[in-house]
Structures are given as C-alpha cells and as structure tokens.
Amino acid sequence: MDDALDPLYRDEILDHYDSSPYRGKLEHPDYACDMDNPLCGDKIHLELSITDDGRIDKVRFDGRGCIISQASTSILAEHLEGVSLEEARGLTSADALKILGLTLTPTRMKCGLLGWRALQKAVAEPAAGS
Amino acid sequence: MATLSESRGKLGVAKARAEFPALDAEVHPGVALRYFDSAATALKPRAVIGAVDEYMSSYSGNVHRGLHALSERATEAFERARETVARHLGVADTGQIIFTKGTTESINLVARSWGNLALGAGDAIVLSELEHHANLVPWQMIARERGATLRYVDLTDDLEWDLDSYDRLLADGRVKMVAVTGMSNVTGGRPPLEEIIRRARAAGARTLVDAAQSLAHERLDATKLGADFIAFSGHKVFGPTGVGVLYGKRSLLEAMEPILGGGSMVLRVTRETAEWNDLPDKFEGGTPPIAEVIGLGAALDFLESLDADAVARHERRLLEHAHEVLGAIEGMRILGTTDLERKGPILGFTLEGAHPHDLSQLLDRAGVAIRAGHHCAMPLHDRIGIPASARASLALYNTADEIDHLARSLEKIKSVLRRR
Numbered sequence: 001m002d003d004a005l006d007p008l009y010r011d012e013i014l015d016h017y018d019s020s021p022y023r024g025k026l027e028h029p030d031y032a033c034d035m036d037n038p039l040c041g042d043k044i045h046l047e048l049s050i051t052d053d054g055r056i057d058k059v060r061f062d063g064r065g066c067i068i069s070q071a072s073t074s075i076l077a078e079h080l081e082g083v084s085l086e087e088a089r090g091l092t093s094a095d096a097l098k099i100l101g102l103t104l105t106p107t108r109m110k111c112g113l114l115g116w117r118a119l120q121k122a123v124a125e126p127a128a129g130s
Numbered sequence: 131m132a133t134l135s136e137s138r139g140k141l142g143v144a145k146a147r148a149e150f151p152a153l154d155a156e157v158h159p160g161v162a163l164r165y166f167d168s169a170a171t172a173l174k175p176r177a178v179i180g181a182v183d184e185y186m187s188s189y190s191g192n193v194h195r196g197l198h199a200l201s202e203r204a205t206e207a208f209e210r211a212r213e214t215v216a217r218h219l220g221v222a223d224t225g226q227i228i229f230t231k232g233t234t235e236s237i238n239l240v241a242r243s244w245g246n247l248a249l250g251a252g253d254a255i256v257l258s259e260l261e262h263h264a265n266l267v268p269w270q271m272i273a274r275e276r277g278a279t280l281r282y283v284d285l286t287d288d289l290e291w292d293l294d295s296y297d298r299l300l301a302d303g304r305v306k307m308v309a310v311t312g313m314s315n316v317t318g319g320r321p322p323l324e325e326i327i328r329r330a331r332a333a334g335a336r337t338l339v340d341a342a343q344s345l346a347h348e349r350l351d352a353t354k355l356g357a358d359f360i361a362f363s364g365h366k367v368f369g370p371t372g373v374g375v376l377y378g379k380r381s382l383l384e385a386m387e388p389i390l391g392g393g394s395m396v397l398r399v400t401r402e403t404a405e406w407n408d409l410p411d412k413f414e415g416g417t418p419p420i421a422e423v424i425g426l427g428a429a430l431d432f433l434e435s436l437d438a439d440a441v442a443r444h445e446r447r448l449l450e451h452a453h454e455v456l457g458a459i460e461g462m463r464i465l466g467t468t469d470l471e472r473k474g475p476i477l478g479f480t481l482e483g484a485h486p487h488d489l490s491q492l493l494d495r496a497g498v499a500i501r502a503g504h505h506c507a508m509p510l511h512d513r514i515g516i517p518a519s520a521r522a523s524l525a526l527y528n529t530a531d532e533i534d535h536l537a538r539s540l541e542k543i544k545s546v547l548r549r550r
Contacts, residue, residue: 006495009488014547040487040503041517065517066485067547111487 008102009067017067022077024060031125035118037110042069046118054085061118066111072100073115080119089123091116140437143444147527149175149432161497164532169315169343169476169523170501172368174429181428182370182421193420194394194411208420211427212410215375218430219360220351223380225409229418232374233342234264236361237309239376239413240338241268243386244359248306248336251277256299256308256335258283258291259513260319263506265309265340281305285513288467289314291321293329300333308337312344316507316521317466318449318476320344327356336382342366346525347445347474349438352377364422369429373422376413383409390415441526448524448533449475455537456522461544465519475524478505481540484547486520489540496539 029047036043042065049057059077063070079099080088096116097104104112147153152173157163165173185207191200193208209224216224230236249255255269257280273280284295299305308330313320323339330337338359341350345362352360359382364373378386388395388406392415398405406412449470456462461482467473481489486502493500501521504511511517522536 006492009492009546038504038508040485041511066487068488105491108487108491 008104008108013067013071013102016071016074020061020070020074020077022059022061022074025062026058026060029060031122033118033122035114035121037065037069037114040066040069040111042066042111042114044069044073044114044118046073046115046122048080048119048122050085056080056083056085056088061115065114068102068104068108068111069114072102072112073118075100076115076119085123088119091119139435140440141435142437142440143526146175146436146441147529149177150527151176151179153527157497157499158495161495164496164498164535166522166524166528166532166536167499167501168346168525168528169366169505169521171365171371172346172525173527174370174425175368175432177432178369178425178428182425185421185424190421192417204420207424207427208418211423214427214430218349218434219377220353221377222353226377226380226383228376228378228383228410228413229423230361230374230376230413231372231419232365233340233361233363234268234374236359236374236376237265237338237340238268239389240359240361240378241272242389243413244336244382245269245272245276245278245307247386249273249276249278252304253278253306254281254299254304255279256281256283256296256305256330258310258321259285259507259509260289260291260314260317260321261309261311261507261509262315262340262342263508264342265311265338266509269307269309278306288319288469289317289465289510289514290319290467290472291326293322293325296326296329300329300335303334305330305333305335308335309340310337311340311342312350313341313347313474313476314466314507314510315343315476315523316478316505316510316519318343318473318478318523319466320472320474323355323357331356343476344474348442349433358382364426364429367426367429368432369426370419370422372419373426375426380409383413386413388412388415392416394418436526445475445524445526446470448528448530449473449477451530452477452522452524452533452536455533456540459537459540459544462540465514476521477523478519478521480516480519481544484543486518488547489520489543492543492546493536493539496535496542498536498539500536 026047030050031048044063046061051057059080061073150173189200189203191204193205212224215227281299284292327337336358339357341362346367358379360377365371395415396404463480465478490502
C-alpha cells in the first residue's frame with residue numbers, strides 16, 4: 001500500500017461498490033432472498049425477475065457490508081442478466097469467482113461469494129407471493 | 131543505556147522487543163511487520179521457542195508414566211511449569227493449577243462441572259455484554275440444561291459496568307455465579323474486579339475471572355483477588371497455542387466432577403468403576419499438551435524477567451499515543467471509555483465510510499496487522515449498534531513509530547476510498 005493500493009480495490013471494484021446500477025428493488029420480483037454473513041455483518045437482499053422463456057431479466061440487490069461483498073454482488077448481477085435460470089442454478093462458486101475476476105484470500109472468500117450464495121438460495125425457490 | 135532495573139538483571143523494553151524474532155520478518159517483499167493483533171495471539175519470544183524446541187529435540191517423553199529418563203525429565207519440566215504458573219498467580223498450592231487447552235476449555239470446565247453441582251432451576255448467572263463468546267456461550271449452555279437464567283449487568287454509555295444495576299441483579303439472592311472479564315478484548319475496558327468480587331461474595335455468589343486479555347498486561351494475585359476461578363490462555367501471554375490454565379479454590383475443585391474421563395485422571399479402575407485422581411490430575415484426562423505447557427512456563431518466566439514497571443509505563447504511553455493520533459483522524463470512533471486509567475492497551479474502533487474488513491486488508495499491504503470483525507463479542511457489537519469493528523491491540527514490543535505508521539496508513543486508505 002505504500003506505493004499502490006491493493007489491486008483488489010481497483011477503480012472498477014470501487015465503482016461497483018459506491019455507484020452500482022444494480023442497486024435497488026424490483027416492482028415484481030419472481031425470486032428474492034436475504035443472505036448474511038454474521039462474521040462480518042455483511043447483508044445482501046437479492047431480487048430477480050424472469051422472462052417468459054425462463055431467462056433472468058433484471059437483477060437488483062440491496063445491502064450493506066464491505067466493499068468486496070457489495071461490489072462482487074454487483075458484478076454478479078451484471079453477468080446474470082440474460083442468463084437462463086438453469087444456467088444460474090448450475091453456477092458453481094468457482095464459476096462465480098471467475099466472473100468476479102478477483103483473487104481472494106480464504107478469509108475474504110465469504111465476502112466475495114455472499115452474492116453467489118444469495119443467488120443460489122434465491123433460485124432454489126420462487127419468491128413468496130409471486 | 132542500561133536502566134537501573136537492567137542493572138538489577140531485569141530486561142528493559144527495547145531489549146525485550148529484540149527477543150521476538152517474528153518482528154524481524156517481512157510480511158510482503160520489502161514490507162516490515164507492524165503487529166497490532168496481540169489480543170488475538172501474542173508473538174513468541176526466543177525463550178518460549180527455545181523451550182519448546184528443546185523438549186521436542188531432546189527429551190520428548192510422555193509425562194507421569196514411564197520410569198525412563200525421557201519421561202522423568204519431561205515430567206519434571208512439566209511440573210516445574212505448573213509451579214511457575216502457581217508462583218505467577220501468587221498461589222502456593224499447585225493442585226489448584228489445572229492445565230487445559232485454553233481459556234475456552236477452562237470456562238467450559240467450570241460451567242459444566244461446577245454448574246452441574248451448584249445450579250438449579252431459578253438460579254441465576256450474572257454476565258455483561260463486554261464478555262467474549264468464551265465467557266458467554268458455556269453459561270448459556272449450562273443455564274439451559276439446569277433451568278437457570280442469565281442476567282446482564284447494564285453497561286454505561288462508555289461501555290463500563292453500571293454497579294448500581296449489578297446490585298439490583300444481586301439483590302434477590304438467586305445469583306450463584308458472576309463471570310467477568312479482566313479486560314474487554316474489544317474496548318480494553320477493565321471492570322472493577324475487586325469491587326465486583328466483593329459484592330458477589332456478600333451476595334453468596336461465586337466468581338470467575340476471564341484473564342485471557344488482562345494477564346499479558348498486568349500480573350494478578352489470585353489469592354489477594356479472591357476470585358473462585360480464574361481462566362487464561364498461554365498464547366495471549368507470549369506462550370504457545372493449545373494450552374490454558376484454570377485456577378480454582380481447592381474446596382470447589384475437590385467437590386467438582388471431572389468432565390474428561392481417561393488416562394491420568396484416575397487412581398484405580400475396575401471393570402465397572404473408577405476412582406478419581408487427586409488435584410490437579412483429576413481434571414487432566416489424556417496426554418496433556420506437554421511442549422505447550424513447558425512453553426507457557428518459559429513465557430511466564432520471560433514476563434517475570436522484564437522490568438514490570440518499565441513495561442507498564444511503556445504500554446501506558448503507547449495507549450495514550452494511540453488514542454491521540456488515531457483519535458485525531460476524522461471519522462474515527464474509538465469504542466468504550468476515554469478514561470485511560472480504566473482501560474488496557476486495546477483499541478476497538480470504527481472509521482466512517484470504511485468497513486473494518488476492507489480496512490484490515492488494505493492495512494495489510496502496509497505490513498500492518500489489525501483485527502477486523504466482531505472479535506467473538508457479538509452481543510457487545512449489538513449493544514453498540516454496529517455489525518463489526520476494527521481493533522488495534524498493543525503489546526510490550528510495540529513502538530510509537532509503529533502507531534504513527536498505522537495512523538498514516540489509515541489516512542491514506544481514507545483518501546483512496548473517498549476518491550470522488
């Protein structure tokens with residue numbers, strides 16, 4: 001840090017953190033869930049809407065926590081729009097890390113994969129009331 | 131220049147620092163370590179490393195068993211370490227010093243064994259939100275089993291014990307145990323132990339002191355303090371991990387049942403029954419952590435070889451300096467009391483606009499090791515209303531320059547994270 005900031009905190013990540021276009025709520029989500037990481041107090045609320053042919057139309061999230069948890073959820077959201085529900089269900093943690101393009105230490109893995117865990121929980125069952 | 135104490139054979143602060151080889155390591159290429167995580171685990175002096183090495187290389191026998199030279203030498207060193215612990219705590223009777231694997235196991239032993247004996251339905255245990263999970267969860271477990279209840283002392287806005295609320299909790303005579311930390315691992319706050327123990331005794335309650343944090347900073351005299359039980363860990367007093375101590379009053383320990391059955395803790399075993407060994411062996415079933423116990427003895431010997439007054443003055447100056455330079459950072463909130471007389475050298479803090487985990491990771495780039503998270507004190511963070519905090523904990527080997535480096539690094543991180 002004496003010379004350069006940790007590459008993990010590059011501008012793209014900071015942009016996703018403090019001005020994500022995916023932050024917000026959907027009017028009629030088909031899938032939604034809350035996921036938290038009690039270890040750090042990170043929280044994510046994730047909502048998805050699905051097109052008639054079973055593709056993810058829109059992704060929105062809300063939450064608070066460290067830069068890594070929030071930015072990685074935003075990057076994942078960006079990737080998910082247009083992806084089929086089947087594909088989203090089959091997304092492994094390794095796939096998610098590849099999408100994020102982040103090199104995470106074991107302790108930060110929980111932060112970086114919070115959005116992915118929310119996604120897995122969300123697509124497992126339809127949102128209440130939908 | 132040697133100080134007066136050094137001339138009396140006691141080690142001053144600068145020479146003590148030179149005894150910790152981990153401080154010389156580069157954490158990243160070209161980046162020196164600035165270690166502010168001694169409250170999680172303290173670094174080890176050469177004396178401890180050497181004692182463990184010597185046992186493992188030259189007399190690594192089991193204890194209390196064989197009659198050969200290795201076993202006898204190991205037994206002798208192991209029991210000498212017990213004498214060192216007893217002496218360090220001001221206890222004459224080594225039977226009252228039980229080796230466990232850490233503070234957590236020590237407290238669990240008391241909660242389970244003493245709790246089974248002494249707690250009944252409607253009885254109460256007094257705790258506070260300042261406690262580490264290790265001094266909360268065992269009590270929750272035994273309270274649920276025995277139908278006892280937990281009562282929490284109110285904390286003031288400075289996160290200190292409200293002694294009036296404590297009196298109210300004790301008033302109905304149902305309190306059987308008061309379990310209290312000697313030093314909060316988040317705020318460094320030091321509850322007034324003497325007063326807490328005095329009032330507990332007057333109300334007929336037993337007391338347990340969690341000395342995991344305090345013992346690295348201030349020596350305690352178990353006999354003078356009067357607590358019924360004291361627990362601490364080796365690795366927070368510059369010894370190895372995997373070893374801890376439970377001190378207890380003899381009459382209580384004698385009445386308590388062991389929780390680990392096995393070798394060493396018995397005198398005689400038949401097909402159906404077993405007869406317990408005497409103290410302390412009764413509570414030490416199985417082969418103990420021999421190297422670690424010997425290392426712990428070396429750690430306490432090392433502490434006693436230091437000029438205690440010089441170390442105390444040094445740690446106080448560091449704490450004052452840390453409060454001053456960190457407190458000057460905009461958006462900085464240091465948790466707990468600002469009355470430094472009532473706290474030890476631990477600074478839990480939050481920095482506006484920066485999550486503790488991001489702070490910790492970015493500080494690591496500068497070689498600065500701090501802790502981030504809830505520090506196994508979730509109820510305290512709930513009480514403050516924050517999910518997590520950062521913590522810089524100081525030890526005798528830290529320097530004011532290191533604290534300045536921490537402050538500069540925090541300022542730099544702040545400017546980068548708020549780049550717009």
